[in-house]
Amino acid sequence: EHIMLAGIETHICVYQTASDLLGEKYQVEIVADATSSRTQSNKKIGLEKIKHEGGCLTSVETLLFEIQGTATGEQFRELIKLIKKFN
DSSP states (O other): OEEEEEEEOIIIIIHHHHHHHHHTTOEEEEEEEEEEOSSHHHHHHHHHHHHHTTOEEEOHHHHHHHHHOOSOHHHHHHHHHHHHHHO
């Protein structure tokens, strides 16, 4: 199973959830720019701990394009518009 995680308090909630899932042999991918902590250093520490335990990092944009799966068609053009709108 492959799990994507996002959330607040990266160094606590996201980290503990990821750690538990990794312990259960799930593939865990953290959507790094969809996480936060009260301080940047806490976020960095949380992400580093998750990577150390075997989790991977991705971004919202990368995830959207992976889900899209192709760089053609109307859905792809709509996705590009959506990404440009929020960047």
